[in-house]
Amino acid sequence: xxxxxxxxxxxxxxxxxxxxDLKICGIAxxxxxxxxxxxxxxxxxxxxxxxxxxxxxxxxTTVESGDVAxxxxxxxxxxxxxxxxxxxxxLCRTVAADTRxxxxxxxxxxxxxxxxxxRGLGVADEALMAPEFEFHVFDRIExxxxxxxxxxxxxxxxxxxxxxxxxxxxxxxxxxxxxxxxLQDLRTEIALTLEAMGVSVRYHHHEVGAPGQCEIEVGxxxxxxxxxxxxxxxYVVKNTALRHGKIATFMPKPVYGExxxxxxxHQKLDDGGKPVFFDHQEKNYANLxxxxxxxxxxxxxxxxxxxxxxxxxxxxxxxxxxxxxxxxNLFFSLANRSAAIxxxxxxxxPEEKRIEYRPPDFTGNVYLTLAGMLMAGLDGIRTKxxxxxxxxxxxxxxxxKEPEEVQREITxxxxxxxxxxxxxxxxxxxxxxxxxxxxxxxxxxVSARRRDETExxxxxxxPFEYALYLDT
Numbered sequence: 001x002x003x004x005x006x007x008x009x010x011x012x013x014x015x016x017x018x019x020x021d022l023k024i025c026g027i028a029x030x031x032x033x034x035x036x037x038x039x040x041x042x043x044x045x046x047x048x049x050x051x052x053x054x055x056x057x058x059x060x061t062t063v064e065s066g067d068v069a070x071x072x073x074x075x076x077x078x079x080x081x082x083x084x085x086x087x088x089x090x091l092c093r094t095v096a097a098d099t100r101x102x103x104x105x106x107x108x109x110x111x112x113x114x115x116x117x118x119r120g121l122g123v124a125d126e127a128l129m130a131p132e133f134e135f136h137v138f139d140r141i142e143x144x145x146x147x148x149x150x151x152x153x154x155x156x157x158x159x160x161x162x163x164x165x166x167x168x169x170x171x172x173x174x175x176x177x178x179x180x181x182x183l184q185d186l187r188t189e190i191a192l193t194l195e196a197m198g199v200s201v202r203y204h205h206h207e208v209g210a211p212g213q214c215e216i217e218v219g220x221x222x223x224x225x226x227x228x229x230x231x232x233x234x235y236v237v238k239n240t241a242l243r244h245g246k247i248a249t250f251m252p253k254p255v256y257g258e259x260x261x262x263x264x265x266h267q268k269l270d271d272g273g274k275p276v277f278f279d280h281q282e283k284n285y286a287n288l289x290x291x292x293x294x295x296x297x298x299x300x301x302x303x304x305x306x307x308x309x310x311x312x313x314x315x316x317x318x319x320x321x322x323x324x325x326x327x328x329n330l331f332f333s334l335a336n337r338s339a340a341i342x343x344x345x346x347x348x349x350p351e352e353k354r355i356e357y358r359p360p361d362f363t364g365n366v367y368l369t370l371a372g373m374l375m376a377g378l379d380g381i382r383t384k385x386x387x388x389x390x391x392x393x394x395x396x397x398x399x400x401k402e403p404e405e406v407q408r409e410i411t412x413x414x415x416x417x418x419x420x421x422x423x424x425x426x427x428x429x430x431x432x433x434x435x436x437x438x439x440x441x442x443x444x445x446v447s448a449r450r451r452d453e454t455e456x457x458x459x460x461x462x463p464f465e466y467a468l469y470l471d472t
Contacts, residue, residue, distance in 0.1 A: 048069065060094060159210050203217055267377075307359060
């Protein structure tokens with residue numbers, strides 16, 4: 001929104017802004033925030049930042065060394081329409097409290113370093129990315145997790161007939177129109193709010209899942225901007241739903257037997273404004289350049305390890321199962337939604353040529369997800385991976401229907417969070433190239449995912465287990 005901090009401060013004074021809100025992305029990927037009266041907000045906040053406890057909630061530090069600071073980034077500012085009083089919000093970098101240097105584990109700084117590493121390699125000067133936003137909107141969710149009562153009750157009017165409108169059958173919601181689609185106006189309000197905040201929306205529609213699954217797509221933007229926008233889009237989706245007395249969730253698999261919520265990420269590289277992924281000689285599969293195919297190879301080679309970063313929840317692996325257009329195997333193909341990497345058939349011009357990596361979901365930290373994918377792709381370019389020799393494809397088939405001997409040649413995605421974090425623990429040198437990801441960060445990430453999620457879920461009886469085992 002602003003090129004400089006002076007522009008930002010002038011706007012605050014001229015527009016009678018009441019509050020300035022600083023939004024901080026924690027390690028796990030959620031926004032935290034601190035609010036400052038506009039009359040006291042000045043240059044020192046941009047230069048020194050605002051100190052906070054990095055050990056409490058954000059996951060940046062331990063208790064004994066908890067002080068960090070949030071420094072607002074002027075170009076990320078937006079008017080926060082969800083606040084009652086005029087409020088200007090800034091996204092922040094987390095910096096060391098004493099030196100004001102970027103904190104090594106700050107997700108936004110890691111994403112910035114990944115782009116710097118790209119430029120240092122001389123491969124391209126920009127990584128352009130565009131996540132797809134799939135989410136569910138429910139009327140109400142009731143959750144009880146007591147020792148003697150386990151309960152989740154989801155309410156959606158789209159799966160219950162009211163005598164006037166038929167219910168949407170399971171997995172039959174794709175692009176349904178009103179009156180069956182009852183969320184058209186809600187999605188339009190989200191889209192208009194985003195447009196007013198500077199986010200260009202391509203389109204929105206009802207997704208496959210009958211109980212309120214939606215999708216919003218945006219255009220390709222530079223990596224860090226794409227991550228910034230993703231955080232803003234989630235914020236707008238959730239708060240707009242709340243305004244309408246509903247709850248929105250990006251949870252990968254909220255409903256058994258229905259389509260899950262992925263974060264398919266479209267991506268390409270440009271150099272000096274010229275596309276790097278297009279094969280101008282038209283000798284390669286799907287007109288992908290040698291560089292693009294090597295990038296694809298890097299993503300697929302490191303796919304198991306990436307999953308520990310891009311799908312870091314036990315629920316992620318309830319989505320990554322056959323039968324729901326979610327990938328379970330690491331191969332690429334043209335227009336094939338069972339592939340981990342789909343080359344969109346409609347992206348035919350040099351400027352449009354891109355790939356879509358389909359495994360990720362929004363339980364990951366979007367800055368780390370995008371940075372991790374870039375680093376994997378660049379490792380493929382750096383080592384000149386041959387996708388054919390590595391058995392990564394292309395395979396223009398539904399792999400689930402292929403003979404067992406064919407399927408055995410394909411590397412599968414991990415089937416659990418434990419396996420995914422194990423793969424990440426073994427294979428993360430590609431992330432640490434150029435000091436982009438600190439190795440200690442990866443170690444702490446793996447430890448936290450296993451302690452807080454894998455082990456926490458493993459020790460709790462599941463309601464379905466009672467149906468299976470009560471009569472033993």
